[in-house]
Amino acid sequence: SFIENMSEILGPELDEYLESYEKPKFTGLRVNTSKISVEEFERINPFKSLRRVPWTPNGYYYTEEDAPTKHPYYYAGLYYLQEPSAMAPAAVLPVCPGDKVLDLCAAPGGKSTQIAALLQGKGLIWSNEIVRNRAQVLLSNMERMGVRNGVISSCGPDQLCRGLEGFFDCVLVDAPCS
Numbered sequence: 001s002f003i004e005n006m007s008e009i010l011g012p013e014l015d016e017y018l019e020s021y022e023k024p025k026f027t028g029l030r031v032n033t034s035k036i037s038v039e040e041f042e043r044i045n046p047f048k049s050l051r052r053v054p055w056t057p058n059g060y061y062y063t064e065e066d067a068p069t070k071h072p073y074y075y076a077g078l079y080y081l082q083e084p085s086a087m088a089p090a091a092v093l094p095v096c097p098g099d100k101v102l103d104l105c106a107a108p109g110g111k112s113t114q115i116a117a118l119l120q121g122k123g124l125i126w127s128n129e130i131v132r133n134r135a136q137v138l139l140s141n142m143e144r145m146g147v148r149n150g151v152i153s154s155c156g157p158d159q160l161c162r163g164l165e166g167f168f169d170c171v172l173v174d175a176p177c178s
Contacts (some may be wrong), residue, residue: 008044028084030110030146033060033117036078046071054114056091058117063170077144082110084158089174090114097122099169107134111172116147126151126168128160 007014029050031041038058047066053059061084068074068081090111095101095118103112106127116125127142127150129135135154142150153160 001091001113026061027064028053028059028061028087029079030056030080030082030087030114031079032113033058033123034113034146035076037045037106041078044073044135046073053087056087056114061085061089075144075158077146080110080141080145081112082114086174088111088113089172090118092175093118093170093172095119095170099123100126100167102126102128102160102164102168102171104128104129104160104171104173105175106152107138109138109145110152111174112138113141113147115172116142116145116150119149121149121170124149124151126153126164128153128155128157130156 003014003018006017010017031038046063047068049063049066050060052060059082062068068079073079074081087110089134091114093101093115095115099119100123101115101119103115103125106112107129109127112125112127119125126148127138129138129152131153135152139152142152
């Protein structure tokens, strides 16, 4: 039934879609510019296969052989493992240092930590995750990445709207992510 549904949605592109499952997946990491510059990371880069992600200046593709979760730089928060396509929403959000930004569907924290780096320690990133146990993962990632100008909440959007109407300069809602 899945293939029938996808056939209705994709039509003649179904075969190309199904073939994509046979190809290697893209995996990415994003340099945490709150802790290290891209140039400095490139000087100390321990990985052999990094290639730039074209839509964000601090994003890279890596291969599984690199094993970035086993490197101390990961635990030090020098980079965040993030699907390359997930780097795009925060990269195009018009964020400036000093802004107040709401990430409404924030867990596990990739986009929130990316926005925090764009804020350069100024302003506020308010990261909300309605599912409480996912908010704990969000908190852990925000701490590892060194976010100091952040608030983490776990409530419904209606509560935030009632209490904070007009407060934020930008709102990111990446609903498919949650």
